[in-house]
Structures are given as structure tokens and as C-alpha cells.
Amino acid sequence: MSALLKELGEISGEAGLVTGEALAERLIPHGQPMAIVRPESTEAVSATLAACNAAGQTVVPYGGLTGLVEATAANPTEIALSLERMNQIEEIDIASRTMTVQAGVPLQLVQEAAEAAGLMFPLDIGARGSATIGGNVATNAGGNRVIRYGMMRDQILGMEVVLADGTVLSSLNKIIKNNTGYDLKQLFIGSEGTLGIVTRLVLRLRPMPVSQQMAFLAANSFNEVTDILNRLDGKLGGSLSAFEVLWQDYYQLVTTPPAAGKPPLAAGYAYYILVEALGGDEVADSERFLTVLSEAMEDGVIADGAIAQSQGERDAMWAIRDDVGQVRQFRPVFSFDISVPLNQMDSYVTELKQSLNDRWAHNQCMVFGHLGDGNLHIVVGVGDKSLKAEVESVVYAGLPARGGSVSAEHGIGIQKKPYLSMSRSSEELALMRTLKQALDPNQILNPGKILS
Amino acid sequence: MSALLKELGEISGEAGLVTGEALAERLIPHGQPMAIVRPESTEAVSATLAACNAAGQTVVPYGGLTGLVEATAANPTEIALSLERMNQIEEIDIASRTMTVQAGVPLQLVQEAAEAAGLMFPLDIGARGSATIGGNVATNAGGNRVIRYGMMRDQILGMEVVLADGTVLSSLNKIIKNNTGYDLKQLFIGSEGTLGIVTRLVLRLRPMPVSQQMAFLAANSFNEVTDILNRLDGKLGGSLSAFEVLWQDYYQLVTTPPAAGKPPLAAGYAYYILVEALGGDEVADSERFLTVLSEAMEDGVIADGAIAQSQGERDAMWAIRDDVGQVRQFRPVFSFDISVPLNQMDSYVTELKQSLNDRWAHNQCMVFGHLGDGNLHIVVGVGDKSLKAEVESVVYAGLPARGGSVSAEHGIGIQKKPYLSMSRSSEELALMRTLKQALDPNQILNPGKILS
Structure with missing residues (x-):
């Protein structure tokens, strides 16, 4: 064992250093580090980093390892620092x-x-x-x-x-x-x-909210979707807490067996919207929710709708939205997490579907996401696992001109590094490097993530 | 005129360079710069800074010059860069x-x-x-x-x-x-x-909200004040938009002639609260507002209350809160803008008043502020303009141990620099200097503000 590992073992104790067999037994996505250190205190994290910095030893921080862009990827020259024992x-x-x-x-x-x-x-x-x-x-x-x-x-x-x-x-x-x-x-x-x-x-x-109102709505056009968003955001007076849109294909996928979800609304509409409002008064909130939705329906903006009447129905609605696992039916698939301004979203998705169809006659393109935030999740299958880069370039192509982002929520890590310059200018990347150099001059912290 | 000023004049044009008499005629708080440059475009700002950076010329950015901590102070060796012509x-x-x-x-x-x-x-x-x-x-x-x-x-x-x-x-x-x-x-x-x-x-x-509900409330204890805040924040379901508390002295000041404000509630309560909720439905919102306040009154949490019935009454309530100018009756006064965690606020104010009384038998201490954010404005008069530093040290003394801030909203500028280390650790200040050095190695941008 190297002198540095010995020092790290002294800092975090025997149980704080995972190497050899114990390390091999751990299920670690994206590569095995030399060792995992598990400090139990801020002081131990500090001593660990001071020692690694002095030795020029690179360190990969570990949280729950649930990230989606390989930001915790490590190799046998790197030490992983896990916060798992700082869990109070x-x-x-x-x-x-x-x-x-x-x-x-x-x-x-x-x-x-x-x-x-x-x-x-x-x-x-x-x-x-x-x-x-x-x-x-x-x-x-x-x-x-x-x-x-x-x-x-x-x-x-x-x-x-x-x-x-x-x-x-x-x-x-x-x-x-x-x-x-x-x-x-x-x-x-x-x-x-x-x-x-x-x-x-x-x-x-x-x-803590005391009331939760939910509905599934259907709309025939994207203009109606944004109209519904504006109405609810205005009229529900600050209580609107989710506005999740499912494009037709995705709705059909997650409401058709083998998916467990029963369709709350008939098939065939262009857009389905899961709406949630969290409030402080059960009776008044449910009345208001019904009133606002009824008005929008009378005005012809909402094509169809179903309001959840029980906790079971509310949970079922969220389960439909969240049943992303169904996309495995079309494996291999590639998943994306993009942002695009609301006034550009419809043209972006239309253009994307057209580009995919032009290139791959048989493709799957499932679109859903947090529309209220301008954030879409897109799952694409073209039947060939080796075409990842080609699919990525098609999905990202429409973003720069629209001021979109190649990563709304997931980050850059390693996976999205090739596309970072589509969302950030060379001046921005240069300033990021300046900051990295100022804060971590020896480049020991999670090297190769975000920036090369 | 120096070569640099000539260059800056070429960048922003004749109307873009203010010197000499035109400069002398301007009302500028906190010191006269050598010149004011008024670029009309981002490119002109860029060229101006590039020229100043190359020449080692310090630059003080000008907005509306309404700041409260002398962050726009300048002297005749400095050039002011005003954004006044970039107003589109x-x-x-x-x-x-x-x-x-x-x-x-x-x-x-x-x-x-x-x-x-x-x-x-x-x-x-x-x-x-x-x-x-x-x-x-x-x-x-x-x-x-x-x-x-x-x-x-x-x-x-x-x-x-x-x-x-x-x-x-x-x-x-x-x-x-x-x-x-x-x-x-x-x-x-x-x-x-x-x-x-x-x-x-x-x-x-x-x-845009379509309804505005407002009330003035009275409470007998600080615990009741926080209880009211928690009730309203929970039960008004995201629509609560202001929770402004006036301690007794300040309420009396701004509701007694020569102040124009008529007291919405009787004098003598310990705390007065201006509450505002912005919502999406006039009828439903006003009903809910009344219900929530009535419940709190029945529960004895609110000691007294008056709900605004018209736009005139709402405006009058805000005017009472905002009539800070009345503190001039006690000139000279010193004004403060501090934050303190809500669970420490009562003890902080009590201790402050005690300290002031111990030191100056005849003092004025007016307390009011954005209590929902933990932010208080405090105005202190001790009858002597020369005692600013002494009063400051009394007001700030109770903050560090409570995790409070010497500047909630106003910033540091020059005025609060002596107290910055009460809210920030030496490690934090060192990192601020590292960032300043990384972004502005020649120290040309607003030198001496925040950091020395």
C-alpha cells in the first residue's frame, strides 16, 4: 500500500478505507477507483484533500452514484471520496x-x-x-x-x-x-x-401543503398547451406545482399494457398534461381547481380532462408520468434532457421528429417533460446501439439556434462534454477554466469532468 | 486631455464623454471621477474596458447611483462608466x-x-x-x-x-x-x-396577479408574530407576497402627525404586521384571506386586525409601512439593514434595545422590516452624529453569534467594509480575493469596494 493510502487510512480509520476485495465487491458504475475513502467528518475530508493535493493525487467525489452523465467515473489511478459516512x-x-x-x-x-x-x-x-x-x-x-x-x-x-x-x-x-x-x-x-x-x-x-389537486388534461395543439399553462399559473395564484406534458406517443406507451397505468383520458389527442397544485385549504382549493379547469374547458382550450378524486388516483397519475421504464420496450434507446424556450419548443420537437424520420424510417421518439420549466426529456430508439453519436447530433442540432441547452438537469460529466460548446460560448468555457485553475490549481478534483 | 481619455472619447463619441464643466454640473454622490464615459453598446463597453485595462486605469461602474453603501464612490484618478445610454x-x-x-x-x-x-x-x-x-x-x-x-x-x-x-x-x-x-x-x-x-x-x-388582499394585524408577542407567519404561509397556498413587521415605536411614528398615515389599528400593541397576498381570483381569494385571518383571530393569535377594502386603503397601508422618511424627526439617525434567523430575532432586538438604553439614556430605536425573509431595517438615533462607529458596533455586536448578516440587501460597498468580517470568515474572504484576482488581475474594476 502506498504511503498516501496509508495516510488516508490513518485519517479515516480502517473502516474508512475500502481497497482490494472489499472494493471489488462493490457495484460501482463507470469504473473502479484505486480505493474509496470514507471520511466521517469535515476535518477528515479536509485532511484527505490536503494530503491528496500535496501528492498530486486525483480525487473523484462519490454521492449516491445515481448521476446520469458519468460525473463519478473513476479509474485505478484515482481515489474516490465517498460521503456515505457523513449521513447525519x-x-x-x-x-x-x-x-x-x-x-x-x-x-x-x-x-x-x-x-x-x-x-x-x-x-x-x-x-x-x-x-x-x-x-x-x-x-x-x-x-x-x-x-x-x-x-x-x-x-x-x-x-x-x-x-x-x-x-x-x-x-x-x-x-x-x-x-x-x-x-x-x-x-x-x-x-x-x-x-x-x-x-x-x-x-x-x-x-407543508395540506391539499393536493391533480388532473390529467388533453390538448389538441401546442398553443393550447401554453395557453393552459398561462391560465393555471395565473389563476391558481401561486399554488401550481407541476405542469408535466406527455406527447401522444409517450402517453400511449405508458397507458398501454405491459405498462400498468390505466389511461385517464382517451387516446388520440396530441398532448396530455399532468397538472398538480399544492395548497393550504382542501375545500377551497378543490373548488378553485375545478372552476379554473371548467372555464378552460368551456373556452375550448382543454379538449378533455379528468380530475383525481382520491390519493390513489393522484398516485396513479404520477405513476403514469413516471413510468419511464417502459421505453425499454424499444431498446436500445438513447435518453436526452434538454431545455428550449417555450416559444421555440413546438418547432424544435416537430423538426426533430422530421429529422429522425428522414434518417431512420423506423424510429421511436418519445417526448415528455417539465414543460412549465422549458425542460423536455426525449427518448429515441433507432434499433442500433452503435448509432449513439449520430442520434445525439440530430437531437442537439436544433438547440443552439433556439437558445436551448444540451443539459437541463443532468449536468455534463463525461457524457455530454462533446456537446458542451453547443450551449456555452468559448468565452464562457474560458472563464470556467479560469475558475477551475483558481480553485484547484493542481487539478485534483474530479478531473476530466465538465472540462477537459 | 490624456491619450486614454481621447481614446475613450473616440469609442463612445463626443456625447459619450463627460468631463470638465459638464461633469462639475452633475450631482454625483460620493466623489467626482476624472470623467464619465457613457458607452452606447456592449462593444463600446468592451473597448472601453480593454483600453482601461491596458492602461491600468481604474473604472467605477455607474447605474442609477441610488446605492446605500457608497459602492459607486469615485475620485479624480478614476473613470466612471455609466450605463445610462444603454437603456433599451x-x-x-x-x-x-x-x-x-x-x-x-x-x-x-x-x-x-x-x-x-x-x-x-x-x-x-x-x-x-x-x-x-x-x-x-x-x-x-x-x-x-x-x-x-x-x-x-x-x-x-x-x-x-x-x-x-x-x-x-x-x-x-x-x-x-x-x-x-x-x-x-x-x-x-x-x-x-x-x-x-x-x-x-x-x-x-x-x-400578473389579478387580486391583491391586504391587512394590518396586531400581535402581543413575537411568538404570535411567527405563528401568524407560519399560518398564512401555509394556508394562503403560495400567494403570500409580503409579511412586513413594524415594532411598536416605528408604527407609532408613522401613524402619528406629522406623518400623514392614519392608524389602521389602535396604538399599544407590541407588533404590527402588514400582510399582502397576490392571487388569481378576486372573490375566492378575498374569502380565503378573511377565513384564514378570522381563524387566527378566534384562536387568539391575532390581537387585532383591519382588512383593506379598496385600492385606496391598500395603498394607504403600504404608504404607512414605507414612510421611512419620518425617522428624520430624530436626526441625526443611522440606518441599518441586517438579517438574523427568525428564531433569534426577538432576542436580538431585545438585547439591542437594552444595549442602547444602557449606553444612551435618550435614544431612538425604530425596528421594522421584511420579517418573512429574516431581514430587519433598524434606525437608531442617539443625538450625536459623531457616534456612528459606536452605534454600528452596538447594532452589529449581536449578529455573529446568531449567524446574522451585517447586510441583508444593501451590500458592502465602502461603508460596511469594516464589518464584513463579522459575517464572513477569513477563508471566505480569501476565496473572494482569489476570484477577484482571477477575473480582474489588474484590479481596475471598482477598486476598494467590498474588499480592500
Whole structure:
């Protein structure tokens, strides 16, 4: 064992260093590191990074390893630093509506702890059971309720982060407003572990909603979809929490066996919309929800609609939207996570489908996503696993001219690096490199991710 | 005229260079610069900064000059760069709900243009008529509706900024979600012109509310105040847009002649609260507002209350809250803008009043502010203008141990530099210096502001 590994073992203890057989037994996506160190404290993270920085040893931060762009890929020359033993919820402050947590706590435990305190942590993604809150910071996670509550960036009041040289930067604020110099925490949010390792967070909690209204709606044109969005966002007075659109193909896929979901609305409409509003008064909220939807239906904007009448029906509606696994029927498929301004979205999707049809007579193109945020998920199958790069170039081709993004939520990691310059200018990339050089001059933190 | 000034005159034209008598005639707070350059385009800003950077010439960015911490202070060795001729609203995109503007547009014109398009730009501060949108970015402005819509940071989707060396960094996104590498715009928000000069912005617009509910409430204890906040924030279902608290002394000041405001509630309560909710349905919203307030009153949480019945009454309620000018009755006074976590706020204010009384038998201490955001404005008079530093040290003394901030909204500039280290650690200050050095190695941008 190298002198450095020995030193890291002393810092984190025997149980804190995973090598050899124990390492081989772990299921690690995207490559085996030399070792996994598992520090139990901020001080241990600091000592670990200081030692690695002095030795020029590269370090790959590990959260829940649920990322989708290979941002945690490692190789046998690299050491992985896992936050899995820093998994304590340290404080819930009900009056200030904050929760102080270590970065290795899984998202779901944060949600449950907030709920147990009568509050809500609104960020929610499918990987909630494994994804850690620190990983959510590193990727600036999004999810289903961004339209109302924002992304992970908007849930963070305070942050403790360890820099490449071991410096502990502690900004564990509980306050919403703090204009005292540069807001340093912003730099680390979404930086995919390349600028520092987040160790603790002060999270912002929200009032727990007492009512949940949901409906599935159908629309015949994209103009009607945006019209419905504007009506609901205006008339539901701040309570609209999800506006998820399923293009026809995807709706049919997830409401037809072998999918378990029963279709809440007849097939054949161009667009299906899952709408959710979270409010503070069951009776008044359900009346308002019904009124707003009824008006839109009378005005002919909504073609058809079904309002969930029970928790079971609400859960079933979300399950339909979330049954992304059905796309496996068309394997091999490629998945995308793009943003495009709302006034360009219809033309983008139309053009994309046309391009795919022109190129591959038999293709599958499933489109759905968080339309209220301009974010679409697109799944494409062309029957050939080797055509990934070709499909990518078709999907991304329409984005730059429309001011779209090749990554709305998932980040860049390694997978999307070839396309980063489609969403960022050379000046932006140069400034990113300047920042990386300033914060991590020895390039030890998650090298080769985002930037080469 | 120096060679550099001649070059700057060529870049911005004759009307773009203000020197000599024309300069002397301008009312400029905090010191006269050598000249004011007024570029009309991003290219001209870029050429100006490139020339100044090459010459080692320091530059002070000018917005509306309404800042409160001397962040635009200049001296005759410095050149001021004013955005006053970059004052175009370039586009309003109703479908994407965005507005693209040049940085020199006054805030109020942005608000009015949004309203004319049937949308809302929610940021609002007292200086709206003069303060520019670029200045709002530089200070990360807050204001009255942060509890619902966030600060300036939350209103920005895209940004174009010119770096110290003239590099134009263009990130004029219209999309909400864009996880493609570091979110560079965050770096410049709240950096008070020390890292770059913002030239254009894509602003996020919101649905225009159709109903405005307002009330003045009274409470006997601070616990009741936070109880009311939690009830309203939960039960009004996302529509709560302001929760402004006036401590007894301030309420009395602004509802007693010579103040024009008529008291909506009897004197003598410990706390007065101005509550506002913005919604989408006049009838349903007013019913809900009444129901929620009535319940809290029946439960004895609200001691007294008055609901505004007309636009005139609503305007009058805001006018009472905003009649800060009345503090001039106690001149000389010193004004503060602090944040403190909600669970520490009562003890902080109690301790502050005690400390002031211990030190100055005859003092005035008026407290009011955006309690929903943890932000208080405090005005202190001790009858002696020369005691500013002494009063400051008393007001700030209780903040560090409570995790408070010496500047919630106003920034640091020059005025609050001596106290910056009370809210920021030496590691944080070191990283700020690292960033400043990386982005502005010749230290030409607004030198001496925030950092020395």
C-alpha cells in the first residue's frame, strides 16, 4: 500500500478505507477507483484533500452514484471520496424553517425528516432513495416541482465545502438574505465536484401543503398547451406545482399494457398534461381547481380532462408520468434532457421528429417533460446501439439556434462534454477554466469532468 | 486631455464623454471621477474596458447611483462608466415570459413594460424610478416581495457581462434550467461591479396577479408574530407576497402627525404586521384571506386586525409601512439593514434595545422590516452624529453569534467594509480575493469596494 493510502487510512480509520476485495465487491458504475475513502467528518475530508493535493493525487467525489452523465467515473489511478459516512441530519429549526445536514444524507431521508417536523423539502427526483443531498448540490438537481419551488440551488441557504487544498469554507447561514460580498456557495452548486467537496448544508424548508389537486388534461395543439399553462399559473395564484406534458406517443406507451397505468383520458389527442397544485385549504382549493379547469374547458382550450378524486388516483397519475421504464420496450434507446424556450419548443420537437424520420424510417421518439420549466426529456430508439453519436447530433442540432441547452438537469460529466460548446460560448468555457485553475490549481478534483 | 481619455472619447463619441464643466454640473454622490464615459453598446463597453485595462486605469461602474453603501464612490484618478445610454428594452417574449433589456433601464420602466404586456416583474424597491436594472444585479436587490418571488438573483435567466479585459461573456439564456457547467452569471450578481460590468439581461417575468388582499394585524408577542407567519404561509397556498413587521415605536411614528398615515389599528400593541397576498381570483381569494385571518383571530393569535377594502386603503397601508422618511424627526439617525434567523430575532432586538438604553439614556430605536425573509431595517438615533462607529458596533455586536448578516440587501460597498468580517470568515474572504484576482488581475474594476 502506498504511503498516501496509508495516510488516508490513518485519517479515516480502517473502516474508512475500502481497497482490494472489499472494493471489488462493490457495484460501482463507470469504473473502479484505486480505493474509496470514507471520511466521517469535515476535518477528515479536509485532511484527505490536503494530503491528496500535496501528492498530486486525483480525487473523484462519490454521492449516491445515481448521476446520469458519468460525473463519478473513476479509474485505478484515482481515489474516490465517498460521503456515505457523513449521513447525519444535525438540526431541524422549525422557527427558521431550516434543516442542517451532512452531505451524505439521501434525499428521501431529508424529505421524510422535514415531513415529520410538519414542513416540506420540495426537491424530488426519481432517485430519491439513493441520491444524496450533496450529489443533488453537485448536479443542481431539478425534478418535478421546479415550476413552484425552483431547483436545488433555490433550496440552499448555507453550505460548508472543502476546497482542493483542504481549506474548509464554512458558510452555514440560515438566513435568506445575505448581501455580504460574493455569494460563494453559488460557485459550487452544479459544479459536479470539480471545484470543492460539499460536506454540510443548511436547507430551506417550506410550509407543508395540506391539499393536493391533480388532473390529467388533453390538448389538441401546442398553443393550447401554453395557453393552459398561462391560465393555471395565473389563476391558481401561486399554488401550481407541476405542469408535466406527455406527447401522444409517450402517453400511449405508458397507458398501454405491459405498462400498468390505466389511461385517464382517451387516446388520440396530441398532448396530455399532468397538472398538480399544492395548497393550504382542501375545500377551497378543490373548488378553485375545478372552476379554473371548467372555464378552460368551456373556452375550448382543454379538449378533455379528468380530475383525481382520491390519493390513489393522484398516485396513479404520477405513476403514469413516471413510468419511464417502459421505453425499454424499444431498446436500445438513447435518453436526452434538454431545455428550449417555450416559444421555440413546438418547432424544435416537430423538426426533430422530421429529422429522425428522414434518417431512420423506423424510429421511436418519445417526448415528455417539465414543460412549465422549458425542460423536455426525449427518448429515441433507432434499433442500433452503435448509432449513439449520430442520434445525439440530430437531437442537439436544433438547440443552439433556439437558445436551448444540451443539459437541463443532468449536468455534463463525461457524457455530454462533446456537446458542451453547443450551449456555452468559448468565452464562457474560458472563464470556467479560469475558475477551475483558481480553485484547484493542481487539478485534483474530479478531473476530466465538465472540462477537459 | 490624456491619450486614454481621447481614446475613450473616440469609442463612445463626443456625447459619450463627460468631463470638465459638464461633469462639475452633475450631482454625483460620493466623489467626482476624472470623467464619465457613457458607452452606447456592449462593444463600446468592451473597448472601453480593454483600453482601461491596458492602461491600468481604474473604472467605477455607474447605474442609477441610488446605492446605500457608497459602492459607486469615485475620485479624480478614476473613470466612471455609466450605463445610462444603454437603456433599451429589446424584447418581451410573452410565451417564454422573458424580457431582454440593456442594463441601464430603470427598474420602474421594466415593471411598466411587463405590466403593459400583461405580465409582472416582481422586484420592487423604493428607488425604482432611478435605480437601474444593472444596479439591481450588482447589489442583488431585495425589496418587499422577496418572500414570494425571491431577490434579484431569482429574476435573472440570462446575462451579458463585460470582463475587466474587455471580454464579452454572453449568456443570454431564456431558459430556467441549464446545467451545462458552472452557472457563471451567479458570480456577478451581488458583486457590486468588482468582477465585471453587466450590459444586458434576460429577466424572468411572472403571471400578473389579478387580486391583491391586504391587512394590518396586531400581535402581543413575537411568538404570535411567527405563528401568524407560519399560518398564512401555509394556508394562503403560495400567494403570500409580503409579511412586513413594524415594532411598536416605528408604527407609532408613522401613524402619528406629522406623518400623514392614519392608524389602521389602535396604538399599544407590541407588533404590527402588514400582510399582502397576490392571487388569481378576486372573490375566492378575498374569502380565503378573511377565513384564514378570522381563524387566527378566534384562536387568539391575532390581537387585532383591519382588512383593506379598496385600492385606496391598500395603498394607504403600504404608504404607512414605507414612510421611512419620518425617522428624520430624530436626526441625526443611522440606518441599518441586517438579517438574523427568525428564531433569534426577538432576542436580538431585545438585547439591542437594552444595549442602547444602557449606553444612551435618550435614544431612538425604530425596528421594522421584511420579517418573512429574516431581514430587519433598524434606525437608531442617539443625538450625536459623531457616534456612528459606536452605534454600528452596538447594532452589529449581536449578529455573529446568531449567524446574522451585517447586510441583508444593501451590500458592502465602502461603508460596511469594516464589518464584513463579522459575517464572513477569513477563508471566505480569501476565496473572494482569489476570484477577484482571477477575473480582474489588474484590479481596475471598482477598486476598494467590498474588499480592500
